[in-house]
Amino acid sequence: MAQQNENRPDSHKPADDDPGPPFPRVREVPAGAPLRWIGRGLGDLRACPIPSLFYGFCFTGMGLLLTVMFRHAYEYTAALTSGFLILGPFLAMGLYELSRRRERGESCTLAPTLTVWRRNAGNIGVFAVVLGVVFLVWARASLVVFALFYTEEMPSLSGFVGQMLRLENLEFLGVYFGVGLIFAFVAFAASVVSIPLMLDRNQDAVSAMLASxxxxxxxxxxMLLWAVLIVSLTLIGFLTFHxxxxxxxxxxxxxxxxxxxxxxxxxxERS
Incomplete structure (x- = not known):
């Protein structure tokens, strides 16, 4: 009887118990690697123009909508528009999936990318909440900075842009962009590879953020060059009225x- 018990599979552990994907291992890359990523990204855009541009028009439409809705209160527009840098990784999931499908030799079809979040909905939802909290705190901090420097009347869109061009308020610009840099750094550090990991491997949100x-x-x-490229390309979009x-x-x-x-x-591959 004892021999039979020793040879019997562990009855306390389910046969289909899956420990999940292992913790991702990060590699070192050359300093110029981000330039190669941009080149490959441009290649994906050329190979999948219609679905890729669909997401591009969505970003533009959201930016224009925010500008129109808050055209008389630019302090809100500035906070919400700059939130693109914080929420961008979550909003670009469909683009990640298009690149993934092209890499696997599958068709560049828009429809499957619209619901790609279902593949790992729980963990992507956790990550979305994290980015959402960072975004809301940033929006509040942005309003506080505006209120500190504009105690009587908030600037209009044209007034604010004019001040930036003439550099009449260097102290405000320094504080505003300094505070924004802190939030942007946190969001960037947490999202470098997070969502691609969760989509590709069904990774949990905590491990994905730690890997980032x-x-x-x-x-x-x-990563510094990558951040500069992201901010530069985003600013090009903003300066062309989205x-x-x-x-x-x-x-x-x-x-x-x-x-x-x-x-x-x-x-x-697991054995």
């Missing part, structure tokens, strides 16, 4: 997928 922080710590020079986002956001979204592929080692 690891990618940043292990590759400071490439029209440029039609092209720049798909390029950044596709490039993010290739960043994930370079930064995270492929998962070994």
């Amino acid at each position: 922080f690891g990618a940043l710590l292990r590759n400071p020079a490439p 029209v440029g986002l039609v092209l720049t956001m798909p390029i950044v979204g596709h490039a993010t997928w290739h960043a994930y592929r370079d930064l995270v080692e492929p998962m070994a």
